[in-house]
Every structure is written in structure tokens, then in C-alpha cells.
Amino acid sequence: MVQLECRMYENTYPEPEDVVMVQVKDIQEMGAYVQLLEYNNIHGMIMLSELSRRRIRSVNKLLRVGRQEVCLVVRVDKEKGYIDLSKRRVTPEDLQRMEEKWNKSRAVHSIMRHVAETVEVDLEDLYQRWGWPLYRRFGHAYDGFRQILVDPSISNDLEITEKEKEELMKNIQRKLTPTVMRFRADIEVYCFRFEGIDAVKEALLLGESEGTDESPVKVKLVKPPLYVVTTNCLDKTQGIDILQRAVEKIKTKILEKNGKFTMKEEPRAISDRDDRLLSRLMDELEERNREVSGDEESEEEIIIEEEVEEE
Known part of the structure; x- marks a missing residue:
């Protein structure tokens, strides 16, 4: 049986101050139990005091079971497997960077899983031989995949079989073709x-x-x-x-x-929605301008009529 479960990154655990994506699994009075999605669903906890900078009236208004949240790693005990997380310390800049990183990592993981399943090789084996080396070389394997699209010879430097290379090219051509x-x-x-x-x-x-x-x-x-x-x-x-x-x-x-x-x-x-909203706003403004222009002409006609009557 091929093993398709594996963390996304080379390190088994995140480091303190890392920003991670988690999924809420359970909510208790002391805080929330979560799973770190990028680290093969290892467990972590967000203490009540780390949920928000404001006074907390109800934890359930801040978190919901099943929802994904961006958190900052506060403490990691690798021996006991404890990971303390914070939601309140995450900045708007962290959220923006994490959105981009998460989308990239998720795309890479999907491609890696599909290749592993197709060639019947454990996912972690593929990561060790050429997935994580691409992270080290390009900063992110996603950027490495994009470069391979442009220059397939890059894969020659990787410990990758011909069958794996063939499946990888099929997947990145289908899933990572650039969109405007x-x-x-x-x-x-x-x-x-x-x-x-x-x-x-x-x-x-x-x-x-x-x-x-x-x-x-x-x-x-x-x-x-x-x-x-x-x-x-x-x-x-x-x-x-x-x-x-x-x-x-x-x-x-x-x-x-x-x-x-x-x-x-x-x-x-x-997004397309932003474009539609802008277009709708401009149409409304144009319509108002037409109405104002029409009103002004009517007022002018009334004034002229009054002058005629006075004469």
C-alpha cells in the first residue's frame, strides 16, 4: 500500500515565530485544539489568551470547528509534541503572505500526491528525493515547478526517475499553466x-x-x-x-x-467580482449624471417660460 500522508515541508515541526495554517478540531474553555495542515495534521493548541487582543465574550464567535485559521507559532516542545499557537499575534502582512504560501504549498502537495499515487511510490520518498530539494533551491517547490515548465532540463539535476518525471510534467502543465x-x-x-x-x-x-x-x-x-x-x-x-x-x-x-x-x-x-462592482458603480454614477443633466434642462425651461409669462 502506497503511503500518501506526509508533511509539506522538510522540517518535522515548525519553528517559533513561523506562521502556519491550522484547522480547528475542538473548542474548550481554555482554548482551541487544532491540527497544523502543512505538517501532516500534527496537533497544536491556541490558548484562550492568544485568541484575540480584545476582550473575549464568546470563543465560539471567534472560532468554529472545521474552519481554517492562520496562526503564529509561540512555542514548540518537540520531545512532548506540544505546539502553542497564537491567533492574536498574526498581523495583516502575515495573513497576506500566508495566503500566497498556503496556496502554493497546497498546489505542490496535490501534484506530489498525484504523482506518488500514479507511480506507486510513497509520498515522503518523492519529497525527500526531489520535492524538498526544489524547496531548498528555489525557495518554494511551486517556483521550482514553474521553472521546470520553462526549462525541463532543470529536472536532470534531481533524483527523479523517468516515470516520475513524465507524470510530474503532465501535472504541472495541467495545473500550473500561468493565468493572467x-x-x-x-x-x-x-x-x-x-x-x-x-x-x-x-x-x-x-x-x-x-x-x-x-x-x-x-x-x-x-x-x-x-x-x-x-x-x-x-x-x-x-x-x-x-x-x-x-x-x-x-x-x-x-x-x-x-x-x-x-x-x-x-x-x-x-477578482471578477471586484470588476463587476466597479462597473456597476460607474454605471450608477453615469445614470445619476444623466438625471442631473435632465433636471437642469427642465429648470432652465421653467425659468424661460416664467420670463415669457412676465413679459
Whole structure:
């Protein structure tokens, strides 16, 4: 029987200060018992005092059995197998980094399991021979798989059989084919000086110049002075970096022209839902503008009629 259960990383236990993904298994008065999903479901505990920075009225409002949570490792006793965790010490930055890491690790684990099952080799054996070496070489095996897609000769340096290599290539081609992601930043730009309109236009065009053929930067007006800056890119880090540079150019230029700049929403990856919400907002604003224009014309007609009557 092929053994398909194995931790995702080379270390058997996480280290203190590591951020991990857990699943809540049981909730007691003293805290919550969880399983560390990346470490083959070894057990850990979140003490009541480590659940939240605020006063806790009900643990059940903070945690639910079966739900996944991001935690920070406080203490590890490898001899006794105790792992103390904290939910309240996790920062927003930790959450963002963990989301990306977890998605990568889960994708790698799925591919590794499928290869192990197909070639009938224990999962941990595959990890030891070429999974964890890819983590060491590329920082994450996911990035190693992506590189193998571009340059299959990388696998020649791994302790991998031809059958395993064939199955690995099939899986990463099917599951890791790059998809274009969309990115957006929301900014306010305005200038009340005589040349204000030209200053805003110049700043926005300068921001758009940061785009490339593969990842063009576009600026769209929502309603003055709110604009959205968007781009598309295959790589999340690169996409956000492009927008950050574009937004910085806009900020520098408009301030140079004695205008004002406000970052409303930092550059981020967006979903189809975000696009739909923005499109709906812009449609509503356009409809309001039509109604206002219509009202103004009606008022003007009334005034003209009154003047005619007075004459």
C-alpha cells in the first residue's frame, strides 16, 4: 500500500515565530485544539489568551470547528509534541503572505500526491528525493515547478526517475499553466491651480507610461477626483510592483505641480467580482449624471417660460 500522508515541508515541526495554517478540531474553555495542515495534521493548541487582543465574550464567535485559521507559532516542545499557537499575534502582512504560501504549498502537495499515487511510490520518498530539494533551491517547490515548465532540463539535476518525471510534467502543465491576473489601485488626484486639468492629465499619462506591452497600465476615471489604475500580469509580485511604480510616478508629478494625491486603495490583485462592482458603480454614477443633466434642462425651461409669462 502506497503511503500518501506526509508533511509539506522538510522540517518535522515548525519553528517559533513561523506562521502556519491550522484547522480547528475542538473548542474548550481554555482554548482551541487544532491540527497544523502543512505538517501532516500534527496537533497544536491556541490558548484562550492568544485568541484575540480584545476582550473575549464568546470563543465560539471567534472560532468554529472545521474552519481554517492562520496562526503564529509561540512555542514548540518537540520531545512532548506540544505546539502553542497564537491567533492574536498574526498581523495583516502575515495573513497576506500566508495566503500566497498556503496556496502554493497546497498546489505542490496535490501534484506530489498525484504523482506518488500514479507511480506507486510513497509520498515522503518523492519529497525527500526531489520535492524538498526544489524547496531548498528555489525557495518554494511551486517556483521550482514553474521553472521546470520553462526549462525541463532543470529536472536532470534531481533524483527523479523517468516515470516520475513524465507524470510530474503532465501535472504541472495541467495545473500550473500561468493565468493572467488583474491588479488595481484606487487613487484621488486633483489640482485647483489654473493649469489644474493639464497637470492631472500629465500625471496620469506619466503613470500609464510605466506599463509594458505585456502589462499595460490604464487609468480610468470613476468620479472626480477618484481614479482606478489597472494592469494585467502573469506574476502577482510583478503586477503589484508595476502598479506601485505607476502610482508613485503619478504622485510625484501631481505634487510637483502643487496638486494633491491620496492613496485610497493600495495596489492589489482583484477578482471578477471586484470588476463587476466597479462597473456597476460607474454605471450608477453615469445614470445619476444623466438625471442631473435632465433636471437642469427642465429648470432652465421653467425659468424661460416664467420670463415669457412676465413679459
